Amino acid sequence: MKLFEKTIGTTEIFNGHILNLRVDDVELPDGSFSKREIVSHKGAVAVLAIKDNQVLFVNQYRIAMQKVLTEIPAGLIDPGENPEETAIRECREEIGYRPLNMFKLGVFLPTPGYCSEIITLFCATEFANDPKKNPDEFLRTMKIPLRTVKALYLNGLFTDGKTAAALGYYFSLTSMGLL
Amino acid sequence: MKLFEKTIGTTEIFNGHILNLRVDDVELPDGSFSKREIVSHKGAVAVLAIKDNQVLFVNQYRIAMQKVLTEIPAGLIDPGENPEETAIRECREEIGYRPLNMFKLGVFLPTPGYCSEIITLFCATEFANDPKKNPDEFLRTMKIPLRTVKALYLNGLFTDGKTAAALGYYFSLTSMGLL
Numbered sequence: 001m002k003l004f005e006k007t008i009g010t011t012e013i014f015n016g017h018i019l020n021l022r023v024d025d026v027e028l029p030d031g032s033f034s035k036r037e038i039v040s041h042k043g044a045v046a047v048l049a050i051k052d053n054q055v056l057f058v059n060q061y062r063i064a065m066q067k068v069l070t071e072i073p074a075g076l077i078d079p080g081e082n083p084e085e086t087a088i089r090e091c092r093e094e095i096g097y098r099p100l101n102m103f104k105l106g107v108f109l110p111t112p113g114y115c116s117e118i119i120t121l122f123c124a125t126e127f128a129n130d131p132k133k134n135p136d137e138f139l140r141t142m143k144i145p146l147r148t149v150k151a152l153y154l155n156g157l158f159t160d161g162k163t164a165a166a167l168g169y170y171f172s173l174t175s176m177g178l179l
Numbered sequence: 180m181k182l183f184e185k186t187i188g189t190t191e192i193f194n195g196h197i198l199n200l201r202v203d204d205v206e207l208p209d210g211s212f213s214k215r216e217i218v219s220h221k222g223a224v225a226v227l228a229i230k231d232n233q234v235l236f237v238n239q240y241r242i243a244m245q246k247v248l249t250e251i252p253a254g255l256i257d258p259g260e261n262p263e264e265t266a267i268r269e270c271r272e273e274i275g276y277r278p279l280n281m282f283k284l285g286v287f288l289p290t291p292g293y294c295s296e297i298i299t300l301f302c303a304t305e306f307a308n309d310p311k312k313n314p315d316e317f318l319r320t321m322k323i324p325l326r327t328v329k330a331l332y333l334n335g336l337f338t339d340g341k342t343a344a345a346l347g348y349y350f351s352l353t354s355m356g357l358l
Contacts, residue, residue: 003240003247003317013193014200016216018293021193021200026242029317037195038243039218061182062291063205064217068182069291106335108343110289111296112241112248114197138182138208154351156285161340164287168347172333175354 001029005036018042018076019115041117045087046074046162048105048123048170049095054143056095057163061138070142071160074119083120089132091124095141096131099124105169110161121166123179180208184215197221197255198294220296224265225253225341227284227302227349228274233322235274236342240317249321250339253298262299268311270303274320275310278303284348289340300345 009025024036049056049072057070075090077083084102091099105121144152152158153167173179188204203215228235228251236249254269256262263281270278284300323331331337332346352358 001317003238003319005240005242007242016202017214018216019218023195024242029240034315035196036242037193037197039198040243059182061184061208063184063186063203063215064219064293064295065288065291069288071291104335106343107338108340109244109248109338110340111294112244112250112339114243115290115294116243117290136213138180140182150351154348154355154357156283156348159286159288160291161287161289161344164285165340165343165347168344168351169333169335172329172347172350172354175351176333178333 004029005034008033037114039115039117041115043077043083043117044074044119044162045077045083045090046072046108046119046121046166047087047091047099047102048072048121048166049091049097049099049127050123050125050146051097051127051143053146055146055149056097057142057144058094058139059142060140069160070158070163072163072166074162084122087120087122087124091127092130092132093134093137094139096129097127098130100126100128105166108162108165119162121162121169123166123170183208184213187212216293218294218296220294222256222262222296223253223298223341224256224262224269225251225287225298225300225345226266226270226278226281227251227300227345228270228276228278228306229302229304229325230276230306230322232325234325234328235276236321236323237273237318238321239319248339249337249342251342251345253341263301266299266301266303270306271309271311272313272316273318275308276306277309279305279307284345287341287344298341300341300348302345302349
């Protein structure tokens with residue numbers, strides 16, 4: 001039996017600023033029918049920024065969780081940008097630095113069960129001072145020494161998905177001597 | 180300036196089977212106003228299942244991404260269940276085994292910027308044969324040796340967020356001798 005679902009109809013529910021919602025009628029592999037609630041999203045990037053053996057984080061109020069979370073710098077890809085350009089812009093806006101070198105850690109699908117969002121994860125380790133204020137954002141930056149970050153990470157204290165995923169790649173790669 | 184957004188109004192957009200969508204009017208820290216698109220979700224679990232040095236995965240068609248993804252067993256928390264109970268049920272349904280011991284790797288917020296979903300990540304290493312068929316699911320199980328999984332993970336080939344996050348915790352903990 002082929003793992004595939006054929007879309008036979010779509011109902012648009014909502015077109016918003018950061019996401020759209022639709023409900024698709026699908027035909028399942030056994031020929032029966034079901035509905036799929038699907039959030040479409042324009043995509044984002046996140047950057048693990050390590051400067052002088054310290055990781056740069058941003059604290060931000062997340063109304064969906066009703067609390068302030070500690071996250072790596074991140075943001076939505078604007079029209080016409082590629083992920084690298086978004087990563088550089090978000091670092092300038094959120095932590096005040098322009099990455100001078102940057103490599104890709106991986107691609108992260110937060111919730112592929114119902115959402116098309118793709119977050120490209122980068123790591124940057126060299127920077128120039130080059131802040132660019134975004135008046136629409138309210139956040140506070142925080143620097144934490146890398147070894148403290150590792151202890152916090154291993155204890156599960158970075159609950160934000162993209163942050164935990166980026167740190168997981170980084171610590172797994174460094175422990176293998178691959179970074 | 181306190182990092183907080185005060186909700187001053189809510190518009191319900193959609194109440195679905197797996198998610199709800201609302202738009203909140205909020206007051207920002209500087210006294211200005213904005214809107215927030217918020218997906219609420221009932222929560223889920225995912226289980227890194229390691230049996231005889233092999234990791235058990237499920238392949239599943241994900242219509243939001245329009246492809247088959249390789250993921251660790253996972254699922255929504257049913258009413259009245261706690262996360263451990265969901266983890267055991269999902270393992271029985273998706274890989275045919277009941278975990279005999281299980282520990283928590285962490286809590287994973289896939290997209291806290293707009294969604295309230297919380298995924299509790301577990302690791303299980305001992306199992307009893309105890310399948311329980313779920314007729315609504317179409318998936319294929321796959322066993323991959325742990326060292327192959329590590330190589331695939333380090334190369335960014337597990338794009339599913341909860342899968343990458345669980346593997347990141349596992350490989351970081353084992354490389355430190357903590358598991």
